[in-house]
Amino acid sequence: MQRVVVIGGGTGGTLAANILASKLRREIDSGLVSVTLLSETRDHIFQPANLDIAFKGADPRKYIRDERSLLSRRVEFLNEGVERVDLGRREVLTASGRSIDYRFLVIATGSKADPELIPGLAEDAYNFHTGPWDAAKIWDALQRFDRGRIVLVIAGVPHKCPPAPTEAMFLLDDYFRKRGIRDRVELTFLTPYPHAYPAKPIADVVEPLLERMGINVNTFFNIESVDPVKKRVHSLEGDEVEYDMLIAIPPHRGSSLAVRSEIGDQEGWIPADKHTMKIPDYDDSYVIGDATNIPISKSGVVAHIQAAIVAHNISSEILGFDGKKRFNGRINCPLEVGAGKALFVAGTYERPPKPMKPTRIKYLMKKSFATIYWHMLTGRLEPLFDLYFR
Amino acid sequence: MMAAQSRRVIDSRGSFCPGPLTDLFKAYREAKNGDLLELWATDPAAKADVQAWAKKTGNIVEEIVEEQGYIRIVVRVAAKGG
Numbered sequence: 218m219q220r221v222v223v224i225g226g227g228t229g230g231t232l233a234a235n236i237l238a239s240k241l242r243r244e245i246d247s248g249l250v251s252v253t254l255l256s257e258t259r260d261h262i263f264q265p266a267n268l269d270i271a272f273k274g275a276d277p278r279k280y281i282r283d284e285r286s287l288l289s290r291r292v293e294f295l296n297e298g299v300e301r302v303d304l305g306r307r308e309v310l311t312a313s314g315r316s317i318d319y320r321f322l323v324i325a326t327g328s329k330a331d332p333e334l335i336p337g338l339a340e341d342a343y344n345f346h347t348g349p350w351d352a353a354k355i356w357d358a359l360q361r362f363d364r365g366r367i368v369l370v371i372a373g374v375p376h377k378c379p380p381a382p383t384e385a386m387f388l389l390d391d392y393f394r395k396r397g398i399r400d401r402v403e404l405t406f407l408t409p410y411p412h413a414y415p416a417k418p419i420a421d422v423v424e425p426l427l428e429r430m431g432i433n434v435n436t437f438f439n440i441e442s443v444d445p446v447k448k449r450v451h452s453l454e455g456d457e458v459e460y461d462m463l464i465a466i467p468p469h470r471g472s473s474l475a476v477r478s479e480i481g482d483q484e485g486w487i488p489a490d491k492h493t494m495k496i497p498d499y500d501d502s503y504v505i506g507d508a509t510n511i512p513i514s515k516s517g518v519v520a521h522i523q524a525a526i527v528a529h530n531i532s533s534e535i536l537g538f539d540g541k542k543r544f545n546g547r548i549n550c551p552l553e554v555g556a557g558k559a560l561f562v563a564g565t566y567e568r569p570p571k572p573m574k575p576t577r578i579k580y581l582m583k584k585s586f587a588t589i590y591w592h593m594l595t596g597r598l599e600p601l602f603d604l605y606f607r
Numbered sequence: 608m609m610a611a612q613s614r615r616v617i618d619s620r621g622s623f624c625p626g627p628l629t630d631l632f633k634a635y636r637e638a639k640n641g642d643l644l645e646l647w648a649t650d651p652a653a654k655a656d657v658q659a660w661a662k663k664t665g666n667i668v669e670e671i672v673e674e675q676g677y678i679r680i681v682v683r684v685a686a687k688g689g
Binding site (some may be wrong): 410416439454514546 | 619620621622623625626627628629630632633635636650651652655656659660663664665686687
């Protein structure tokens with residue numbers, strides 16, 4: 218019996234397990250192969266919706282499904298965390314003390330936003346990165362906000378979804394315009410980057426829009442702390458900015474499993490070959506999605522593409538086929554600019570993102586993905602995505 | 608007693624989005640005044656971005672070298688408070 222173990226039930230882990238179950242269905246049915254997915258939570262969250270929950274009042278319950286219901290019946294689902302992995306011994310030790318050996322391992326443990334890492338941030342900042350219910354608190358607070366200064370700060374890099382902070386500024390502007398009180402609200406964006414978007418070609422598109430909307434952008438702002446009493450954000454270089462309501466993109470960390478297992482750096486990011494997604498020195502262990510330390514955006518689309526490539530390569534190896542696939546650094550992140558328009562930040566390792574005009578069509582593509590997402594996780598749409606991502 | 612100064616290489620080759628500055632900022636947060644941060648990047652925007660960042664924040668670009676297929680930028684951390 219050759220067992221493939223997948224750790225993590227997010228976008229990458231779920232899709233990888235389902236594609237493996239499909240490609241290896243005969244072997245699984247005849248007892249030669251098994252696919253096991255471990256996840257400490259049963260809730261699978263469609264994370265891009267956190268923006269809609271925070272700034273448009275969408276219902277969080279619409280975007281949460283039971284992980285088991287998203288997995289092929291050929292995938293064994295274990296609803297428990299992992300205490301440690303031993304790559305040398307090909308062994309996973311679960312939180313309940315169970316030992317599972319494997320032939321192939323896929324780590325898809327994601328990243329975690331942690332407001333506690335910046336003094337004062339957890340006490341006084343809202344955020345939409347620690348889950349849909351925290352995103353809903355922003356919506357509640359906005360309903361009560363009638364006048365004053367709203368500051369949104371990027372409080373750590375890297376973070377999930379590079380477009381999200383810029384997008385949040387556009388959605389805040391949209392929200393207050395619709396309420397007819399935009400002139401009573403000052404919106405300020407604090408970013409450590411030189412521009413309103415980290416990639417310059419995209420910044421060239423969004424900066425004139427932000428300016429037209431009267432949104433302040435303070436670049437090169439590296440947060441040091443928040444003073445919840447005086448309601449001020451302090452930078453490493455001694456600047457300070459006052460706020461009435463603070464929204465933060467909290468610092469992110471990789472999995473504590475990586476630290477416990479001594480397979481990641483001190484922040485929990487796991488090293489990987491950026492093309493094969495293999496953990497260096499191990500031919501049978503892969504890491505995908507946010508959990509890696511590779512220089513690419515932490516986003517669902519990256520986890521999606523890497524999951525498909527790794528599942529293809531593992532099943533090819535088990536079945537004895539050639540034709541390994543390699544990840545080329547493809548990204549494709551939607552960025553909503555308000556007023557029902559969006560653009561896509563698209564590129565590869567070799568090809569930087571190009572400027573792109575925001576359009577209604579791209580906005581509708583972004584919206585439709587919220588519906589397609591659940592079906593995408595089955596792996597059945599991969600032939601279409603292969604064409605789209607080419 | 609002053610802690611020893613250190614030099615850290617940050618290999619961001621191949622990073623366009625979110626970009627090499629993400630890796631530089633991560634290292635900057637952990638660095639102290641006097642430390643050297645050496646950024647390797649293939650993103651053509653890195654040179655101007657790092658220069659602008661250093662100028663605005665008061666850190667010092669010590670060296671910019673065009674290597675084979677990438678650019679090497681050495682920054683001396685000088686602007687951190689405390």
